[in-house]
Amino acid sequence: MNETDNDTKPATDSKKVIYAAIVANLGIAAAKFVVAAFTGSAAMLAEGIHSAVDTGNELLLLIGEKISARKPDARHPFGYGKAVYFWALVVALSVFSLGGGLSIYHGIQSLRAPEALTDPTWNYVVLGVAFLFEGYSWNVSRRALNGKRRPGASLWQTVKASKDASTFTVFIEDTAALIGIVVAAAGIFLGHLFDNVYIDPAASIAIGLLLVGASFTLARETGALLLGESVGVEQTGKLKELFRADPAIESVGQLMTMQLGPQDVLLTAAVRFRRGMRIDEVDVAIARLERAVEEFDPAITRVYFEAAALRSAMR
Incomplete structure (x- = not known):
């Protein structure tokens, strides 16, 4: 996370x-x-x-x-x-x-x-x-x-x-x-x-x-x-496409967003990383995804990944 x-x-x-x-x-x-x-x-x-x-x-x-x-x-x-x-x-x-x-x-x-x-x-x-x-x-x-x-x-x-x-x-x-x-x-x-x-x-x-x-x-x-309104269906759909485009992501589950302020959005991502990835590779992938999300919408100031996504990568 x-x-x-x-x-x-x-x-x-x-x-x-x-x-x-x-x-x-x-x-x-x-x-x-x-x-x-x-x-x-x-x-x-x-x-x-x-x-x-x-x-x-x-x-x-x-x-x-x-x-x-x-x-x-x-x-x-x-x-x-x-x-x-x-x-x-x-x-x-x-x-x-x-x-x-x-x-x-x-x-x-x-x-x-x-x-x-x-x-x-x-x-x-x-x-x-x-x-x-x-x-x-x-x-x-x-x-x-x-x-x-x-x-x-x-x-x-x-x-x-x-x-x-x-x-x-x-x-x-x-x-x-x-x-x-x-x-x-x-x-x-x-x-x-x-x-x-x-x-x-x-x-x-x-x-x-x-x-x-x-x-x-x-x-x-x-x-x-x-x-706690979300950013909207259209914006969430584009975020899913952004996650799917990353080579480290195997599948994308539910993305949940909540407006914390006019320019402050919380994003929780339920994704599955490719199995067998090392911890340092997962860390690099997370940093890359955070940068991509920030470039897509600077208002998304917090990005959290569900623990299940990290466990799946370690198996």
């Missing part, structure tokens, strides 16, 4: 994505709350809650990034990489309860006692500025995802395949934010167009439902990673 060097890991754009989102959401949240207070718009208040929750969520992601950077120790010999997934799951719960829940609650309350319509000009100004800021943050996360996008894959397929929870969390949040801004603007516009005080609160409820949907998507993706 052997292990590859885990001292250095490929740098990611996760923190850059998070910082861009914090800057965008912090300013937008303050502006939305101020305008909501002056205009009484339920949809604008829902958008303010959304941006405030997103700002707090990005801070939680930074906590996860910081913890995940810790070195392995006696209590956590495989490192702290999954801290990113844990805090991303907390973010998903936050989006569901604080973002979605409060927006829906306030929308229902406003439907029961709707406020009179006021001049919507400042609502449109703030929503327009918010769309620009959110668009900037969304584009930063999109570019980070595109850096790992496989040929022919859609952006959504890239999100589902991504193991960088911080990046795809910000991307999903910003996507929901952009759609929410459009819904809020539509609610305010239609409310004034038809002189109907119920359309704006209905838009608040729609924004809340949008956030609930986003939270379920985040929970599903981050939960799978937290439980």
